[in-house]
Amino acid sequence: MENPKRKVDTLDMSIARPARVRNVPGTRYTAAEIHEIFRRFRVQRPEPKGELEHVNPFTLLVAVVLSAQATDAGVNKATRALFDVADTPEKMLALGEAKVGDYIRTIGLWRNKAKNVIALSEALIDRYGSVVPDDRDELIKLPGVGRKTANVVLSMAFGQSTMAVDTHIFRIGNRLGLAPGKTPDEVEARLMKVIPSEFLYHAHHWLILHGRYVCKARKPECPACVIADICKAAEKTSEIPAPLVPLPVQVF
């Protein structure tokens, strides 16, 4: 009897490459292959969610600032108690740098981050009426906020399609030849160009989760990879795609 759990999505045979179909400029893939990669990611995770806990755009901004060179799970552990007492710029400023530092002491670079959290709370109150701006150029003027942080906030808090290139996305873009680039900005620009618009909003999370759990830095787990037949990475170890089924939502 057929085990329903083993039922596998029929692979789209249209990705078979006719002789004259060209790669999308700047990538090692045809448009049909890129579409198929993201179609499969969507089957796996129809509604991917960011893993940083927050209760409003301000706490999201703080969480993202704290997450530089730290794990989301580690940040969540520290911010649960912090956001209970300070979920607005005013409350954060009133708490003060030393107390913020006490809450986030388990996070790397906590001294500097506590300083930035206070400085950005002050800047939000003074210059933006305590409201987190929904504009990248304004966000990156805030202390401790770079382009990657701004992109995460624009996507998660304001529903904008952005590509915040972290270590996983930078690696995947280059390893697969999907969006090769020497800098995160180059990889970001290329991904924004080559990913079909229907997939663009969630693409950032799909790529991060694929890099975190499957296409890992030291040893990619190709037998567990749903795009193994399409992937053109030099280090790939399997040509057979893993069964394409929706995955349980990761809980941290």
Ligand code: SF4
């Ligand atoms: S086949 Fe291997 S190298 Fe290619 S995307 Fe999958 S895990 Fe990464």
